[in-house]
Amino acid sequence: MHQFSGNTILELRDVTFSHPDSNGVKTEPALRKINLSIREGDSVSFIGPSGCGKSTLLRLLNRMTDPDDGDILYHDKPLIGQDVLKIRKEILLVPQETYIAPGTIADNLKIVQSGDNISEADMLHVLKSVGLDDKPLNLDSTRLSVGEKHRLALARAFLLQPKILLMDEPAASLDLPRARAVIDTVRELHLKYNNTIIMVTHRFRLARRLSGTVVMLVGGEIVESGDSSDFFNNPETIEARNFLKDSDED
Template sequence: MTALLDVRDLHVRFRQDGAVTHAVRGVSFSLERGETVAIVGESGSGKSVSALSTVSLLGDSAEVTGSVTYDGQQMIGADEARLRKVRGNDISFIFQEPMTSLNPLHTIERQLGESLALHQGVAGPQARARILELMEQVGIRDAESRLTAYPHQLSGGQRQRVMIAMALANTPDVLIADEPTTALDVTIQAQILDLLKDLKDRLGMGLLFITHDLGIVRRIADRVCVMKDGEIVESGPTTEIFANPQHPYTLKLLSAEPAGQPEPVPQDAPTVVETEHLKIWFPIQTGLLRRTTGYVKAVNDATLQVRAGETLGIVGESGSGKTTMALAIMRLIASEGAISYKGEDVRAWSTRDLRRLRKDMQIVFQDPFGSLSPRMTCAQIIAEGLTVHKVDPDRDQRDLVREVMVEVGLDPATMDRYPHEFSGGQRQRIAIARAMVLRPSLLVLDEPTSALDMTVQVQIVDLLRDLQAKYGLAYLFISHDLKVVRAMSHQVIVMKEGNVVEQGRSDDLFENPQTDYTRTLLQATH
């Protein structure tokens, strides 16, 4: 019997400025109707390139050879008219970041309607009825009120559901999901995976799932292909691959999970940051006179303490107030309630006083590429804070940069390269070096590992623990990845809709959660 999608001896080469990059090397796999096949590997392994090759979406610089058949018909070398008919109609894609895939200027109704009009000629009331049906099918509540919404008015989970609705609009035979849950909260991630499995079973689709997360593969896939350096190094039924992996790279991926615990906090460790009844409400102002008609209650009542050498993990879904609370502690946004730094009330500090606070409190963001200037070299990025805060003015800045690069595991010989010349893990190390060069007392880590491959996550967790033990750093560690939080944190706060619903020692909270919401979060990671 002919497979629904059959890829044989696929090679993809990119030619640019006379150089040739052999991105995919002899890849072969098949997908049957009603089956889920996962392609697993780290960034740059060729997963997405292999998937995009199925309907020739790689652009003019790509040279594709081999065979890709959909329902027995050859896709490589097919004319544009044939490819247009298949794309989005018979083979649909869900991409990793819905915010970049959705048009920010068009409403949800218009974007869903475009696909129906293009492939089925459906418009007007008939299209609207189908759009509402799709939105309800993917679990968007109160769908009718969302039709006129723009992408920025939806949460991350809702945007991803819209992407899935667009992919399903024409009832495709093959759905290719490229890292569709990477940036989502654990509860939303679990909902999206359950939704995809349910839709696949009901509609009889073939699902090609691309990911670097083996936990997701175990949960959703029938068969798995492990990719490394453009090649499939191992493939087979999911249960067999997990029970008896044969290739060293598969073993490496399976063992790449943050583990262990941070060093215990000394008994006499001084308190670095403390808050009491912290409250952050943003006024909603309407009308010509901008009268306050209500409040967005971002954080309602947060009391916490972080000592030198201690990590406070802050977990919760998007919109729960995690990052807002950290920004208020750093005095970057207004708040009510007491905030003290090393015993001093910082609420009344002047702009000049706050400059010292800026040096002592540093932040590392989720997306290292977005937080590093593409126009500055690695050395310039790391040294910028030294100039602003006049740190060690008598020392050569390049010497200080060299020292901190070695400390975070970067080769100082690369200091004159630009961010795009580094991998994701290396860029995150640059961001950590930029913060560490100022020798802060408190480091706010806002989802610092969520955009990274599993093996790189382990490296970054080990690095952060080593730096904390060496310098007695206090960490505020914000994450939706509970495995990473457990490996990093001494204390944990669980937030929901601006409220602290549970807090306590990390081991106690993970072993014996006291609230239904914490139990729901923990269950969603299994």
């Protein structure tokens, strides 16, 4: 497993966030006083029960939304105030609900390279890496299933080579062999470019396969974080032990 050795690339200081209700009034905090440092080149998995704030945390890191309180630093500078478009290219989020543009598979892949700069060989390689090598490049993207559209979005992300890749349940729609193939491709990208990977997943085998660091959230708070091997082999908190014991991991 890759071990990080870089400087701190992201730092969260007392980050708190609440979702507004239909009247715009802030509700119970989804995240409470989050303190976390992520180093360049690390691979991190956020795990925890449904509704614990994992996906919300990814959206804060990508500036899809901003915290109510606290600070997020990117390369030691406040994330708020930096150019949003630049941030979203460097800290790229692949959400669960992905956007696929009208047109063919090739059209969707060319978006990231401004048209003609991407070769057919590169497109075929990245499609194979996400298990879409049986789909022709000229196939209309509307003919893809929901799971296939998610894999196409992941392929686009691979082509962009962001500094930080945020993935929200990247293998949720895949069976275990295909899920492992996708995670192995992410790991290859991680090792080749030494970028930082942050993944939300409920599938512990995948977190163990990819990540050097695990962060567990419960009720919007971090209850345990540290080395992946230590977490899975000897979790320190009762919340982590119970959650791992009760999981329905395949």
